[in-house]
Amino acid sequence: MSQPRRRVPLSSTCAQPHHCPRPVRMQVLGQVPLFAGLSPEELDGVDRRMVSLSWAEGDRLYSAGKAADHLYALAAGRVKLSRPTGSGEPVVVDLLTPGDLFGGLSSLGQPVHEETAEALTTACALRIDPSGFRQVLLEDPPVALRVVDDLAQRLARARADVGNRSTGSVAQRVAGTLLRLADKVGQTSAGSGGTLLQLPLSRSDLAGMTGSTPESVSRVMSRLRKEGIIDSGRRWTAVLDRERLVEVAAGRHDGPPAP
Structure with a gap:
């Protein structure tokens, strides 16, 4: 043993x-x-x-x-x-x-x-x-x-x-944070063609990085997954559609609404 x-x-x-x-x-x-x-x-x-x-x-x-x-x-x-x-x-x-x-x-x-x-x-x-x-x-x-x-x-x-944090929606802040992390620590995923973040980030962690609440972050992440913009697991997140995530960050996407 x-x-x-x-x-x-x-x-x-x-x-x-x-x-x-x-x-x-x-x-x-x-x-x-x-x-x-x-x-x-x-x-x-x-x-x-x-x-x-x-x-x-x-x-x-x-x-x-x-x-x-x-x-x-x-x-x-x-x-x-x-x-x-x-x-x-x-x-x-x-x-x-x-x-x-x-x-x-x-x-x-x-x-x-x-x-x-x-x-x-x-x-x-x-x-x-x-x-x-x-x-x-x-x-x-x-x-x-x-x-x-x-x-x-x-x-x-x-x-x-x-x-x-006082003007941007939670969706914009979450998208912006994911883009920043993708640029900093992301790895190209051969399977999905997206960018893999192999990090154990909890919803509380993302909430702290975006000035939001875990519940609001969970709702945004769920919508982003349903739209095929991201995917995520217990210790990883994958950015599948960077262009649409950029649009969310800029407030030009009609996807995840501000909770």
């Missing part, structure tokens, strides 16, 4: 030192928008200030409400960001893939983490602390300027999200 897999306590201390080959580290850093356009020598300076760590599936990289004291660049695997709700049940707000920068620093206006980061699969990330990031900003002024631009864009996105 096989023994159950030993679980590491769910805390940020479950990070394990990990040997990530230098070519992989440099490739990952080159994908991070903040570091785009830096020379190999400049990227090497960023890399020297980072440590490579790994987490097993289900491990937390950090928890909501804890001090934000590191930035992470995901090198391998997938990580989900979730926020606690009033009921105590967390909802997924974003899914991260290699090249994504996440985490937070108080010096960037984020004293505590607003989300919990959890490894969906075995994951490896490069982590930098406040002093290391400060040195990067001092040595590479273009990065400092991008940080300012990034903060401005985050503020604009936050305002746009509030507007979209």
Whole structure:
């Protein structure tokens, strides 16, 4: 009889030192928008200030409400960001893939983490602390300027999200979220010719990502399935007709009504 897999306590201390080959580290850093356009020598300076760590599936990289004291660049695997709700049940707000920068620093206006980061699969990330990031900003002024631009864009996105959630229908928001996930983590499905999202997303997760309720999301997903725009199972969703899903997202499709 096989023994159950030993679980590491769910805390940020479950990070394990990990040997990530230098070519992989440099490739990952080159994908991070903040570091785009830096020379190999400049990227090497960023890399020297980072440590490579790994987490097993289900491990937390950090928890909501804890001090934000590191930035992470995901090198391998997938990580989900979730926020606690009033009921105590967390909802997924974003899914991260290699090249994504996440985490937070108080010096960037984020004293505590607003989300919990959890490894969906075995994951490896490069982590930098406040002093290391400060040195990067001092040595590479273009990065400092991008940080300012990034903060401005985050503020604009936050305002746009509030507007979209107050004006767009649930169907539009669900369709838009599915399209974004398809672009980010979708895989071409040979059988259906669509895009497969092999993710264990619950209706509560989609509700959290769209600012809706699980019941409203369920009704929209049911209508999208009946119309052949998507299909879904316990741990997967497939976008079968992207063009019609785009129309739903834009409010030009007379399919799933706003609940």
